[in-house]
Amino acid sequence: MAFKERYGASPLHLLLVLGSFALTGYAGIRLLSGQEPWMVVLWFAGAALLHDLVLLPLYTFTDRAAQIVLGGLHRPPGPPAGASSAPGRSWVNHVRVPVFLSGLLFLTYFPLILQRGNRFTAYTTLPDDVFLGRWLLITAVLFALSALTLLIRLFRSRTTSSRRTPEDDSRSGAAAEA
Known part of the structure; x- marks a missing residue:
């Protein structure tokens, strides 16, 4: 009981987190042990920038546009206006x-x-x-x-x-x- 109070979760959670870190570390070592590891780092940085600067605004805009264009469709019954969820x-x-x-x-x-x-x-x-x-x-x-x-x-x-x-x-x- 003291472990759970100090850590905030069960020992199994800690074991799974440590295992995932070990697996990620192993995969990173294997991935970067190639002939040109800087290319892998460059690829990850490029993918992150492409996602954050191009794709995220693109699919956010597309999602908002779909909500605006299709917003007049039938609204299923739900909580009254001003409630926490948007029916x-x-x-x-x-x-x-x-x-x-x-x-x-x-x-x-x-x-x-x-x-x-x-x-x-x-x-x-x-x-x-x-x-x-x-x-x-x-x-x-x-x-x-x-x-x-x-x-x-x-x-x-x-x-x-x-x-x-x-x-x-x-x-x-x-x-x-x-």
């Missing part, structure tokens, strides 16, 4: 998640998707012209599942709000005033 923005995550996953897949496999992986067929003897179609299919499935999830949430919120009686509303209003 009209609950649909946004149903767009963000498939876009993020699709973008991550594209970022990982873009040489194959754009057929720039010249050595892929030579190394694997597999065709390299199927990745664009598969990525588009995965993206469509991600958006379809997200839309289905949103429709289920909207249906459940409507059935829940239609079951409420005026007495429920007066009780919740009295509880909020107290």
